[in-house]
Amino acid sequence: MSLLKEVKSLIHKDMLLEWRTKYAINGILLYVVSTVFVCYQAFKSVDPATWNALFWIVLLFASVNAINKSFVQESRGRQLYYYTVASAKAVILSKILYNMMVMLLLSSIAYLVYSIIFQNPLGDPLLYLAVVLLGSVGFAAVFTMVSGISAKAGNNSTLMAVLSFPIIIPLLLLLIKASKNAMDGLDRSASYDELLVLTALNIITVAISLLLFPYLWRD
Amino acid sequence: MRTYWWKILGILLLLYSIIMGLLGHVPALPIVHETIRNVYFHVPMWFTMFTLYLISVVYSVKYLSSGRPADDFVAVESVNVGIVFCIFGLLSGMLWANFTWGDPWPNDPKLNGSAIATLMYLAYLVLRNALEEEQKRARISAIYNIFAFPIMIVLMYILPKTTDSLHPGSGGNSGFGQFDLDGSMKAVLYPASLGWILIGTWLMSLRFRIRKLEYQNDSATPETLA
Secondary structure (H helix, E strand, O other): OOHHHHHHHHHHHHHHHHHHHOHHHHHHHHHHHHHHHHHHHHHOOOOHHHHHHHHHHHHHHHHHHHHHOOOOOOOHHHHHHHHHHOOHHHHHHHHHHHHHHHHHHHHHHHHHHHHHHOOOOOOOHHHHHHHHHHHHHHHHHHHHHHHHHHHHOOOOHHHHHHHHHHHHHHHHHHHHHHHHHHHOOOOHHHHHHHHHHHHHHHHHHHHHHHHHHHHHHOO | OOOOHHHHHHHHHHHHHHHHHHHOOOOOOOOOHHHHHHHHHHHHHHHHHHHHHHHHHHHHHHHHHHOOHHHHHHHHHHHHHHHHHHHHHHHHHHHHHHHHOOOOOOOOHHHHHHHHHHHHHHHHHHHHHHOOOHHHHHHHHHHHHHHHHHHHHHHHHHHHHHOOOOOOOOOOOOOHHHOOOOOOOHHHHHHHHHHHHHHHHHHHHHHHHHHHHHHHHHHOOHHHHO
């Protein structure tokens, strides 16, 4: 089986598993909506900088919770089975792509709900959306690999937070800066630097995950 | 003599940098005044830290391909010594900032970046403690180390360049290089950096040898000890 075909069928399997129970996705969506609502109730109205920071914090915790489960939900025996039928690269690639799709859905819904409930004028909504999408892809790439590491290390959620938060901070800083630019409606050329570094960081994390996961997988 | 010449060189370079750093000629500048001499002590800390982290990631890669415990020991001891140099770098920087920027911890991207990078390497040590089995610990922590390294570079060397920073040489500020007209500062800074790098590597190799001996003691069977 070629890599592409393996990845395709693994993603299909993940989606099918999710579709049958709809447990994880509904739980996370409820989490996002209720967090947004709690923030709204607590703050009522905020200044733009806080609005922006709050949105990224909501998204950060939602994505940690969503991706934390990606390696834990499957039993050891089933993981061993994947190892015999597919290559390790296909497994991590399918997980990253699946998590990216989940995150894209999640962040679009979060963005929609957040901007409806919590009204705030956006200078350049299109660019803001682009930054949100780029950010959710980055979150998925980083958290998938870290959840793989923490799953191997006895998988407690404290370790996941300790390992992933320092790693995610540069991404988060870039995202907050670029989205603030978009919010203030600055000229798009002002954010090119951030967008470029963000894209480069995403590519690097995916590439390193692909290189390293075959070593992590063995036991 | 053939094997330990670099240790003597390291000590001599440090002595030179301390003497020349305190007595040598420096350009007269407003605000920084004589604190500019801190550049001979503050900057080499970061060079040394970076060298040690680089050694660590190289040996992590080596461990993944060879599986020898010794490679893992080099990786972890490099991080241990690197963190110490990072803390010294932060402390000397805070002392300096207190005089020139009026605050030991101004909100500067380079300061925050290096603090977060330290957290990342402390997380590496926490991860090691969380794993019991030796081979698994070595392999998984090597993976995390390699994963964290490029992000450390982004955090400490790329992000401060794109944002406003108080640090010389980033955020549109000029570096000290242009004030150093006759190269007298470079003549101290570069030997000082080399000296600290050599001392850092020496410390790392000492700690590595201790750890290796402990490992050999632990893994020795009762028959070989008797």
